Amino acid sequence: MTTTATHFLDKTDEQQAITEMVRQFVDEQVLPVAEKHDHEDSFPDEVVEQMNELGLFGVTIPEEYGGMGLDLTTYAMIVEELSRGWISVAGIVNTHFIGSYLLMKFGSDEQKDKYLPRMATGEIRAAFSMSEPELGSDVQAIKTAATKTADGDYEINGQKMWVTNGLRSALVFLLVKTDPEASPPFKGMTCFITEKEPGAHENTGDYAGLTVPPQLKKMGYKGVESTELVYDGYRCPAENILGGEEVGLNTGFIQMMDALEVGRVNVAARGVGIAQRAFELGIKYAQERKTFGKPIAQHQAIQFKLADMGTKLEAAHLRVLKATRLKDAGVRSEVEAGMAKLFASEVGKEVVEDAFRIHGGYGYSKEYEIERLYRDAPLLLIGEGTSEIQRMVIGRKLIEKHKI
């Protein structure tokens, strides 16, 4: 179901075919099992296996590396569809996508050859790690550090927090401090591609010194793991600095901020997807449930709510499209990505809440899907930068642009 027929008119034939394929996959394979995995907080192995088969882990990876070579706009449309089913399955793809973006944009040829083909098929998955127990928004305050050893490797020590795909990933794109004296601090930060054993809590052998504690218990966004990562004497070869040591040392902050721009569009697309599903549930229930002798959809207050939900949903989708199309055209789109993230994540939460209200008491029951959406939606206000941080970025850029 879409809010209006025009919802699809802005797609190319290829985009139309892919999003229809993903929608069918979501209807048949994701929605029927989402509640079960949500209630059990279990990883949806069978769904991820099918996502591998559909090539969804390599959507933006170039064809020469075995991916589909599609643009960010098409990727965002896919994320909208996946999130309509369950934002956790979109989450499994999202940090993997950020890792592949970092490699494609900043990786050395050797790094691309080594990792991208296996990432494209989903054989290995990636995580993206900046946050620490004491910081999320204030990235320059990172304490995890890498120090060069006598044999040329780097030794990494420190603790990371909230790592999506933290357990099952094989690669973690990790932002650490490499020059503690750098001023401002961001000039002393580096992104390492740290390898690990997928699924192992205690890494051994080449990856010794990396522990993955039990996954964090969350309000929603179940199934996909969020973990801490403890690096304690973990050795990483210098060649695993993103872009190589010569180019990549102390440039990690800039690389990660660039990746966050697409990461924000990612989250915005998730906001659209969850809002779409909430809208579908709300408009259906409103026509089924009767009060005072007629379907509640006949009450003007409910119609107004549905009108606002549909309008916000369309607007959020268009905001995402603007940001992705600019990025695909090679235009720096920090403001547009920030606006899309801010607007679509807030819309996700608001439309879900409206659909929850339309469900009355049943919305509070675990028997109804809207209950899960109500617990899932708030994550989008936090991940890839909170709404407050988006406003800071947007405000600063707008003042620069309109300087008198």
Ligand SMILES: Cc1cc2nc3c(=O)[nH]c(=O)nc-3n(C[C@H](O)[C@H](O)[C@H](O)COP(=O)(O)OP(=O)(O)OC[C@H]3O[C@@H](n4cnc5c(N)ncnc54)[C@H](O)[C@@H]3O)c2cc1C
């Ligand atoms: C489920 C989940 C998955 C995540 N996955 C990842 C991941 O894969 N990788 C990763 O690196 N991180 C991940 N994160 C972390 C996420 O990016 C951070 O939680 C987020 O950036 C906010 O940081 P914080 O939690 O430390 O909040 P804080 O930075 O402590 O902020 C607390 C509050 O203060 C506000 N605030 C902070 N600074 C300012 C300011 N200057 N002005 C006004 N208000 C301000 C914030 O908006 C917020 O409301 C994940 C988080 C969650 C919950």
